Amino acid sequence: MSKVTFRKAVKRYGTFTALQPLDLNIREGEFLTLLGPSGCGKTTTLRLVAGFIQPSEGDVYIGDENVTGIPPQKRGIGMVFQDYALFPHMTIEENIGFALKERGDSAGAIRTRVWDLLELVELQGVQERYPSELSGGQQQRVAVARAVAHTPRVLLMDEPLGALDLKLRESMQIELRNIQKNLGITTIYVTHDQIEAMNMSDRIAVMNQGVMEQIGSAEEVYDKPTTKFVADFIGQINLIPVDLPEQTNGHAVTGYMGSEIKVGLAPGRILPTKRAVLGIRPEQLDIVPADTMPNGVNQLSGRIVVARFVGNVIKVEVEIGPEQTIVIDSHPSLMPQLSGGDEVAVTWKPEAGFLLED
């Protein structure tokens, strides 16, 4: 169990910069997820910790040890790969015991440890079999057991659930998280699936084009995104181009098409200075009759384009300006009152919105 630290780590391939200078502290025992679209640098970051690649500049630390330049086999890591990468010519027991044998443990010690690990991942009785004889989910568990057998300092996981179907993926998320908590092992997890990230992580680091845009708990990145990319990537959001805001006591004031909009300001929040967008989650918006008087809330008027029933909510699209629609999550019981073409007003509390640099 060790912390992992990046100090100004950069990775370049020729003229392409896969990872912009990164400073990151991963705490002891933490489950940190690197989240972002493909090509965002999350796998590069993970492979820098593994030692499969070396930073072009800067340093990587595991615990207090600077591991820059140290090859993977000397780093004390464990890794789970997307397609598991189990050794096809070895039995499950040999797979799980691989690191222990390399370390020089006795055959008896290896056997005992493998049994314990199979119990941990709830797969007793398969030790004589070969990986091809197991299902995807079972192979996944073996891969995890193999990666933690030698009690590595860090556990690295590269989209380990990507090959499983949805149902299994969800139950494996919980299971992986439980195993990680049991072992208390520092874990870096790579995924492009935001739900997965939110389900499992202590903290999520959202990456885009080689830059770590924001790092925080699931609540923080969802409720208080600091960049437009993060706001857009995590969950659904309405982004409305607004006037440059001005700060007045405790909140910011901006405007859209002549309507004044108040935005609550969290302490330390920096206001956009070039072009501003206002972000509001669909579930934070309410639809009221067009003639309602504003009452301490922000209000924009518009026309319903369409209302779609999607099960637990109705997704209402409202046109609030030229080529500007926003989506509101409304309660299904309101469906009869919402029809295309109706003039309505959309309201939200000042603290529900946030201002971002466009």
Added chain:
Amino acid sequence: MSTIDTETRTSGGIAPVVETGTATGIAPVPETRAQRTRGAVRWQTRQAINFWLKWIMVILAYVFLHAPLIVVIGASFNGGGEYAAIEFPPVSPSIEWYFEIPVGQFESLGLSFALAALASLSAVVIGVPAALGLVRSNLPGKALIGIVFRSPLQIPAVVSGIAFLQMFYLIGDTTGFYAQGGFIGLAIGHIFIAIPYVVGTVVAVLQRFDHRLEEAALSLGASPWRTFRRVTLPVIMPGVYAGALYAFMVSFGDVPLSIFLTAPGYVTYPVELFSALENDFDPSILASGTLVILFCLVVMIVVQRVVGLDALLKIGGTGKGR
């Protein structure tokens, strides 16, 4: 296809027609029983034709491949006169020709086995690292090196034979050591023609090799050498076996190259047979040929038992893999 056809198909394959008719007879189908029966008959006939056609093709293929062998084996049991032609089926069966095989042929056979074993072994020793270099490294002239390693396949063996002969003379004229007409000359030539087979199969396996297996081994604390020994080599081993087997067979059967490099005392088995047939036909050739065929059969069975021929033929398949 009418609906009844589908029904018949699901209700159980090649069941007799009449039975199918009765079984579904209760269902209110707007066709008469006779029509239904006809539909089923058509489908059944087609199934039967497919079945038999498949078997006929398989049998024809086997006959095509094995008929020459069977003729050779059969004719080797001919009895009678010294200058009997190839007779199949054998007349007055006997095994007399098996006692007429010249001792020289057994010596040649021994030489050919030694050569083939040496050639395939050397091809593995040279070819596996070569294949690793060709696939894994980023040498600047990689494509060119690949062509060099494959070239023995593209140059006609006769040309190679002449070239080796010339080269050995040249070397002999300057150093005084003439390699042709001896074991060393033959061995060099056979290794030359054997290498591409090992390089070819191992390159094929390596190209399909999942490099994350190696990353996994490294991450689990294995050094690069241990990773190669415990993971890479075992996974590519079927390809190595297959390449070695091909190399052995190519070396063992070679005439056009060997014929230039043989000399009295160093005549390979195929060259020996070739020259024996050239001079005059001796039925003992059939007998010795039969012995070699049987020997190869035994080797194949042993290989099948020990390694599994499927594994060899399925080169690159990671064996117990995904």
